[in-house]
Amino acid sequence: MNHLASCLAIIVALPVLMPVARADEPDARLTIRNHRFEPEELHVPAGQKIRLLVTNLDASAEEFESHELNREKVIPGSGSASLYLGPLAPGRYPFIGEFHESSARGSVVAE
Amino acid sequence: MMLGATIIVFREVLEAALIIGIAAAAARGSPGRGRWLAGGAIVGLLASTIVAALAGELTNLAGGNGQELLNAAILAVAVLMLAWHNIWMSRHARQLARDTRQLGEAVAEGHRDLSALATVVALAVMREGSETVLFLYGLLAGGDGTTATVATGATLGLALGALVGIGLYAGLLRIPPRLFFSTTSGLILLLAAAMASQCARILIQADWLPSLASPLWNTSRLLADDSALGRLLHALVGYDASPAGMQVIFYTTAFVAIAAGMRLARLPARST
Numbered sequence: 001m002n003h004l005a006s007c008l009a010i011i012v013a014l015p016v017l018m019p020v021a022r023a024d025e026p027d028a029r030l031t032i033r034n035h036r037f038e039p040e041e042l043h044v045p046a047g048q049k050i051r052l053l054v055t056n057l058d059a060s061a062e063e064f065e066s067h068e069l070n071r072e073k074v075i076p077g078s079g080s081a082s083l084y085l086g087p088l089a090p091g092r093y094p095f096i097g098e099f100h101e102s103s104a105r106g107s108v109v110a111e
Numbered sequence: 112m113m114l115g116a117t118i119i120v121f122r123e124v125l126e127a128a129l130i131i132g133i134a135a136a137a138a139r140g141s142p143g144r145g146r147w148l149a150g151g152a153i154v155g156l157l158a159s160t161i162v163a164a165l166a167g168e169l170t171n172l173a174g175g176n177g178q179e180l181l182n183a184a185i186l187a188v189a190v191l192m193l194a195w196h197n198i199w200m201s202r203h204a205r206q207l208a209r210d211t212r213q214l215g216e217a218v219a220e221g222h223r224d225l226s227a228l229a230t231v232v233a234l235a236v237m238r239e240g241s242e243t244v245l246f247l248y249g250l251l252a253g254g255d256g257t258t259a260t261v262a263t264g265a266t267l268g269l270a271l272g273a274l275v276g277i278g279l280y281a282g283l284l285r286i287p288p289r290l291f292f293s294t295t296s297g298l299i300l301l302l303a304a305a306m307a308s309q310c311a312r313i314l315i316q317a318d319w320l321p322s323l324a325s326p327l328w329n330t331s332r333l334l335a336d337d338s339a340l341g342r343l344l345h346a347l348v349g350y351d352a353s354p355a356g357m358q359v360i361f362y363t364t365a366f367v368a369i370a371a372g373m374r375l376a377r378l379p380a381r382s383t
Contacts (some may be wrong), residue, residue, distance in 0.1 A: 005154075011184045011234075036367055049318070060249030061166060067336035070326065070353055073156055073180060074245060076167040082175050084318040089242065098119065099246045 026053035026082055028108075030064075033057045035100035042107035046110040048091040055080040062104065069108060076095065088109070113264035116250060120268025123243040126346040127155075127235040128276030134228040136283035137196070137295040141225055151229035155236025162237065163244035179317035180240060186310035189234045191313035192227040193303035194369045197296050199224055201376040204292060241368060298347070300369055305349025308358040315355055323356030 011039055025049045031038045035058060044050050056075040064083070065072045075081045090111035097104025131148065138144045160383075162169065162181070169177040243265075250261050261309040286294050305380035331352035334341050349362055 011188060022123050031332060050180050061245040061252045074168050081170045099249055
C-alpha cells in the first residue's frame, strides 16, 4: 500500500503548500440563509469573467451546483467560498444548492 | 427527508461505483484482487471523512481554492494511475502472447498493477465520499430527519449505487475473452480522458486556467447533464453538455497520449 499512501499524502499536502494570495473584491455575492439563496436572481455582466463569493450563514454545508454554468463547489457551514464564472453569453443560468434542492434555487442572469 | 438522502447518496456513489466496477473487471484473474480493491475503498472512505471534517479549513487554503486544488490533484493522480495501468497491461499482453512461460512472472508482478487500480478506487471514493459525509452530517445536525430515517435513506442510496456498479461489472464479465482486454482498457482510457476534462473544469473554476471558450458547444437540449443518461455518460466517458474549450483540450490530449503509450508498449522491444 506504499504507493497508495504516498499518493494520498502528496494530494493532501498540496493545498497546504500552495497558498495563493487573492485579495481582490468579488464581482458578485450570494448568501445562503435557511437553505435559500439571497438573492434568488443574481444579475451579472455578460461577456466577462465573474468572481462569485458565496457566503453560507447556515450551520450545515451546502453544495453550489449548476449544470448550466458547469460549476460545482462545496460551501462549508458558517463559511464562505468563491468561484469564477464565465465569461457568460447573455441568458439565464439556473443553480441549486444540491444538499437542499427543494428550497435552495436561483438563477444567474447575464446581461 | 429519506428520499432526499437516497437520491443524493445515490448520485454521489454512482460515479465511484462505476469506477470500482470497471477496476474490478480490469483486475480479473489477478491474485489478491478483492483485498486490493476493498483496501482502496476503505482508505478512500477514511480519507473522505477527514476531508469532510476539514472542509472549512480546506476551503480557505490556497487563497480560497483549497477544494479545487485537492480535487484537481486527485483527478490528475487518478489519470496518471489509469494511464500507467493501461500502458503496463498493453506491454504485458504482448509479452504473454510471445511467451506463455512468462505468465508466472506476470502474476508475480500483479501486485504492482493492482496498486494503481486500488489508488484510483481510493481516490474516487475519497472524492465522492467527502461530499456525501458533509451532506449526511448536515441532515443529522440540522434535525432534518431522525438518525434512523437518514441512515435508511443513505443505505438505500448506497445499495442502489452499488447495484449499478455490480451491474456494470457483471455485464463486463459476459464479454467474450477475445474482446475482454480491449473493452476494459478502452473503458479505462475513456475514464482517464473524462477525469482529465473534469480536472480542467475545476482549474478553470479556480481561475488557474483560462476557459478558452465557455462553453465551446452546448448540447443540453439534446442530452442534459442532469438526465439519467447524461449522468451515466458523464461518469463513464466524460460527457459534458457544455464543456469549456480547455476541457476539450485536456480530454483529447489525455486520450491521444494514453492511446499512443499503449500502442508503443505493444510494439516489439528491440532487445530482450
